[in-house]
Amino acid sequence: EAGVAQxxxxxxxxxxxxxxxxxxxISGHATLYWYQQILGQGPKLLIQxxxxxxxxxxxxxxxxxxxxxxxxxxxxxxxxxxxLEDSAVYLCASSLDQLTLGxxxxxxxxxxxxxxx
Amino acid sequence: AQSVTQLDSxxxxxxxxxxxLRCNYSSSVSVYLFWYVQYPNQGLQLLLKYLSGSTLVxxxxxxxxxxxxxxxxxxxxxxxxxxxDTAEYFCAVSLYNFNKFYFGSGTKLNVKP
Numbered sequence: 001e002a003g004v005a006q007x008x009x010x011x012x013x014x015x016x017x018x019x020x021x022x023x024x025x026i027s028g029h030a031t032l033y034w035y036q037q038i039l040g041q042g043p044k045l046l047i048q049x050x051x052x053x054x055x056x057x058x059x060x061x062x063x064x065x066x067x068x069x070x071x072x073x074x075x076x077x078x079x080x081x082x083x084l085e086d087s088a089v090y091l092c093a094s095s096l097d098q099l100t101l102g103x104x105x106x107x108x109x110x111x112x113x114x115x116x117x
Numbered sequence: 118a119q120s121v122t123q124l125d126s127x128x129x130x131x132x133x134x135x136x137x138l139r140c141n142y143s144s145s146v147s148v149y150l151f152w153y154v155q156y157p158n159q160g161l162q163l164l165l166k167y168l169s170g171s172t173l174v175x176x177x178x179x180x181x182x183x184x185x186x187x188x189x190x191x192x193x194x195x196x197x198x199x200x201x202d203t204a205e206y207f208c209a210v211s212l213y214n215f216n217k218f219y220f221g222s223g224t225k226l227n228v229k230p
Binding site (some may be wrong): 045050055106109 | 126149153168214223
């Protein structure tokens with residue numbers, strides 16, 4: 001079974017530029033998550049999709065971040081314009097959706113390390 | 118509000134020694150509990166999870182964790198560590214009946230020969 005794929009693995013941009021990350025979840029997984037992991041901190045949920053609908057985007061800085069999951073499969077996360085504090089690893093995860101909410105195992109991709117100069 | 122606290126940011130230990138990584142949580146509702154491991158340059162992967170039943174949960178690679186409701190803790194243990202256990206370990210909680218997860222800040226386990 002193929003895992004969660006993410007690209008690119010590394011990205012360096014200057015502040016005020018835009019950047020996009022791509023994620024392809026495990027086939028058949030309905031729920032897709034985007035996390036931001038700042039150095040020295042745990043992953044923080046940015047946005048959660050179930051199929052192609054947004055379940056939770058309460059911590060997404062909507063003035064500069066956007067995400068979409070067209071056709072309920074792969075997803076893109078965009079930052080425009082980037083700030084220095086956006087330097088972090090962006091993790092994508094997916095889960096199968098068990099009958100009981102909250103019990104899912106999340107499967108994570110390797111992440112995209114973003115450096116904003 | 119929910120929070121997860123991992124008190125130790127780094128834990129150095131010698132090979133074959135026992136180790137305990139501590140995790141405490143705060144929540145006003147019932148939770149499920151998880152431990153994930155992140156090896157260098159890899160994504161997080163599940164070690165074990167507590168959903169219900171026996172409070173002692175066994176996971177992969179010889180790890181186990183014990184849920185203590187009165188102390189709101191879910192400490193991870195291994196009786197004898199290997200060099201290959203060097204990684205960062207994250208404790209996480211999810212809310213009962215919600216697909217929302219909160220992660221701790223992580224503990225870096227450094228196993229020395």
